[in-house]
Amino acid sequence: DTGVSQNPRHKITKRGQNVTFRCDPISEHNRLYWYRQTLGQGPEFLTYFQNEAQLEKSRLLSDRFSAERPKGSFSTLEIQRTEQGDSAMYLCASSVIVGATGELFFGEGSRLTVL
Amino acid sequence: AQSVTQPDIHITVSEGASLELRCNYSYGATPYLFWYVQSPGQGLQLLLKYFSGDTLVQGIKGFEAEFKRSQSSFNLRKPSVHWSDAAEYFCALNYGGSQGNLIFGKGTKLSVKP
Numbered sequence: 533d534t535g536v537s538q539n540p541r542h543k544i545t546k547r548g549q550n551v552t553f554r555c556d557p558i559s560e561h562n563r564l565y566w567y568r569q570t571l572g573q574g575p576e577f578l579t580y581f582q583n584e585a586q587l588e589k590s591r592l593l594s595d596r597f598s599a600e601r602p603k604g605s606f607s608t609l610e611i612q613r614t615e616q617g618d619s620a621m622y623l624c625a626s627s628v629i630v631g632a633t634g635e636l637f638f639g640e641g642s643r644l645t646v647l
Numbered sequence: 648a649q650s651v652t653q654p655d656i657h658i659t660v661s662e663g664a665s666l667e668l669r670c671n672y673s674y675g676a677t678p679y680l681f682w683y684v685q686s687p688g689q690g691l692q693l694l695l696k697y698f699s700g701d702t703l704v705q706g707i708k709g710f711e712a713e714f715k716r717s718q719s720s721f722n723l724r725k726p727s728v729h730w731s732d733a734a735e736y737f738c739a740l741n742y743g744g745s746q747g748n749l750i751f752g753k754g755t756k757l758s759v760k761p
Contacts, residue, residue, distance in 0.1 A: 536690075565748065574651075574737050574751030575691070588748070623690060633698055634679035634741035636749055640690040 536639035544645045552610045553642040557626030567623040614646045649674045649742040653752035661760045668723040670738030679741035680721040686734045733759045
């Protein structure tokens with residue numbers, strides 16, 4: 533069990549640039565989630581996938597954000613035309629469906645700083 | 648609407664002292680409740696979870712939590728805190744039962760005095 537892996541761990545970018553984060557879930561997990569965590573706050577749900585289907589998106593996920601999970605394996609989260617308000621930790625999590633207890637397994641996160 | 652409230656933003660305890668972190672939730676059905684811990688710059692690690700059965704649940708690192716439906720609470724406790732317990736603690740509710748998404752409280756930062 534290698535756990536949930538996220539890359540890059542840190543990203544510094546200038547306002548207006550595009551950034552992409554990658555998440556590799558635990559291999560047998562069907563569900564994959566993206567959360568955003570800003571300083572002093574708990575993680576906030578952005579979106580989740582069941583296999584390759586994106587089943588739910590939060591209102592926090594503006595048009596500049598897009599997430600994909602081709603082939604139901606890894607996922608990418610792209611932010612276009614970044615703004616300073618996008619600076620946050622982006623957390624990925626995965627879980628099973630069959631036998632689920634509601635527990636999500638989190639990666640270590642990708643920290644974004646927009647200058 | 649479902650929500651999770653952690654009333655204490657920051658708590659400081661002495662090493663060896665007991666600890667209780669408060670969590671209150673709002674949800675119309677039987678909740679699935681979790682406590683996660685986050686060390687600086689790290690992801691979230693599950694401490695314990697409740698979804699049915701015994702209302703006192705045991706977790707890792709000597710933590711336990713008690714579910715009280717009448718008070719809509721799920722407080723985290725530890726009888727004797729260690730310096731390594733200094734971290735941020737998040738209470739979370741799964742509003743879809745076993746198949747849904749987590750809503751987190753804002754967290755309680757724990758500092759431990761030597």
